Amino acid sequence: MQGYRIVKSLVIAAGTALSFSVASTALAADITGAGATFPYPIYAKWAEAYKKATGNGLNYQSIGSGGGIKQIKAKTVDFGASDMPLKLEELDAEGLLQFPAIIGGVVPVVNIEGMEAGKMKMTGDVLAGIYMGKITKWNAAEIVAINPGLKLPAEEITVVHRSDGSGTTFLWTDFLSKVNAEFKTAVGSSTAVKWPVGLGGKGNEGVAASVKQIKNSIGYVEYAFVKRNKMTYTLLKNADGQFAAPDDENFKAAAAGADWTKAPGMYLVLTNQPGKVTWPITGASFILMHKAQADAEKGKEVLKFFDWAFKNGGAMATELEYVSLPAPVTKMIEENWKAKIKDVAGKAIW
Numbered sequence: 001m002q003g004y005r006i007v008k009s010l011v012i013a014a015g016t017a018l019s020f021s022v023a024s025t026a027l028a029a030d031i032t033g034a035g036a037t038f039p040y041p042i043y044a045k046w047a048e049a050y051k052k053a054t055g056n057g058l059n060y061q062s063i064g065s066g067g068g069i070k071q072i073k074a075k076t077v078d079f080g081a082s083d084m085p086l087k088l089e090e091l092d093a094e095g096l097l098q099f100p101a102i103i104g105g106v107v108p109v110v111n112i113e114g115m116e117a118g119k120m121k122m123t124g125d126v127l128a129g130i131y132m133g134k135i136t137k138w139n140a141a142e143i144v145a146i147n148p149g150l151k152l153p154a155e156e157i158t159v160v161h162r163s164d165g166s167g168t169t170f171l172w173t174d175f176l177s178k179v180n181a182e183f184k185t186a187v188g189s190s191t192a193v194k195w196p197v198g199l200g201g202k203g204n205e206g207v208a209a210s211v212k213q214i215k216n217s218i219g220y221v222e223y224a225f226v227k228r229n230k231m232t233y234t235l236l237k238n239a240d241g242q243f244a245a246p247d248d249e250n251f252k253a254a255a256a257g258a259d260w261t262k263a264p265g266m267y268l269v270l271t272n273q274p275g276k277v278t279w280p281i282t283g284a285s286f287i288l289m290h291k292a293q294a295d296a297e298k299g300k301e302v303l304k305f306f307d308w309a310f311k312n313g314g315a316m317a318t319e320l321e322y323v324s325l326p327a328p329v330t331k332m333i334e335e336n337w338k339a340k341i342k343d344v345a346g347k348a349i350w
Contacts (some may be wrong), residue, residue: 010111013289031301034061035067035068035081036167037203039285041101041224043081045316046168046309053312059303064203066165066191072096072288078302083167084191088265097291097340098266100284101306103255103323106305107281109231111211112138112153116232118245121146123237124179124272124280130157130218131176132186133197138216146237153154153216160210160219163200165191172220173284175271219283222318223251238280239272246279248321254282260329266336289341296343303337303350 033043033242040062041065047058061067065082072080073094081101091098126142129135135142139152162169170191187193201207204221208229211219223246226233235243242258244250254273260266270282285305293299310330317324324331337350 012135025035030057030059031079031305032059032061032077033068033081033287033302034063034071034077035077035207035288036065036083036285037062038065038083038104038106038168038222038283039081039322040204041228041320042102042313042317042322043224045320046305046313046329049312049316050305050308053308054304056301056305062203062205062210064162064164064191065167065170068301069165069288072290075290075294078289079296081285082172082191082288083283083285085267085269085286086265086288087267091265095291096288097336098268098286098288099306099336100260100268100325100329101287102250102317103270103282103284103310103325104278104321105246105254105282106168106175106220107223107226107249108236109208109211109219109221109226110234111213111217111232113215114151118233118235119169120150120232120234121237121243122234124176128176128180128183131159131161131195131198133159155216158214158217159195159198160201160207160214160217161195161198162192162202162207164202166203167283167285168204168220168222169193171269171271171281174269175281178272209251223247224322224345227321236280238276238278239274240276240278242276244277244279246321248318248323250277250279251282251321252323254278254280255284255323260332266333291342293341293343293349296347296349299341299343300349303341307334 018039029205043060057098065084068080071077086098094309136157139154173189173193177189201210205227207219208221208225208231235245238244253275258268272280314324338348342348
């Protein structure tokens, strides 16, 4: 299929949705997905490796969680992807099954001249103040108080946030709502909120591009984007009062206490978990599929892709600082596939 290509590296383009396409010689085996930008780097890497291993292709549109939810509900893709899990009532109403695919972290990033990554400390209260427009300068007393001795400019803070419906925004606002009551009331927690201040960027790509281009700015992106683009991240105070660094071990610490067996519809949010090294804005990225598959072969191909990724994609996930799901969780996921995903005649496809 001409014009299809493998995207091997992220293209930073503000306002432009990213996609990758790994084409197959057997068109019927190609699967389509759309949604979250948070897991885009690992899905791209998995897709390239899966194509080499099986010859089967995947086309994934990185358009944001809100777009992914809309497209799977409209049945225009084989699967949707969202960093905001849907509650059981909504899943049942739409005839959807939900399962986590990967775990990662959302990270504050700044563009301050001379600032090194991991040198600045942040708290949820300070971030909430910045994103509500109450803390407006980098040398504000609230920032200085948690960064004694750090050289901070007397410059206005440019706030960057997502402009599209975003699971990354859901995780960010969920954390800020948990630690700051005023933020919870004034802004709230969702994939899209009415921001009091700031500039919008489309996708993790757009926010990363804006922060890199605008001096004295702050934004939030998934950690793989931080690494790929060599961005300046901050430390962040966690539920145990410690200033943690973002990395796969600290994301893993946040996910360690997750009990998926007690999560209806696998609905589980991992922000602000306890633990000394826990990264406080950790979250799973979820896959959404229809329980009744009009095209059983396509549905089975989606399951085959994620089954392969669960069994073979761990090293690739670690390389990009994501956290793979533990074996008991992937076993539970596959049991759900067997029990709940069926063809139009009611026969299990897995």
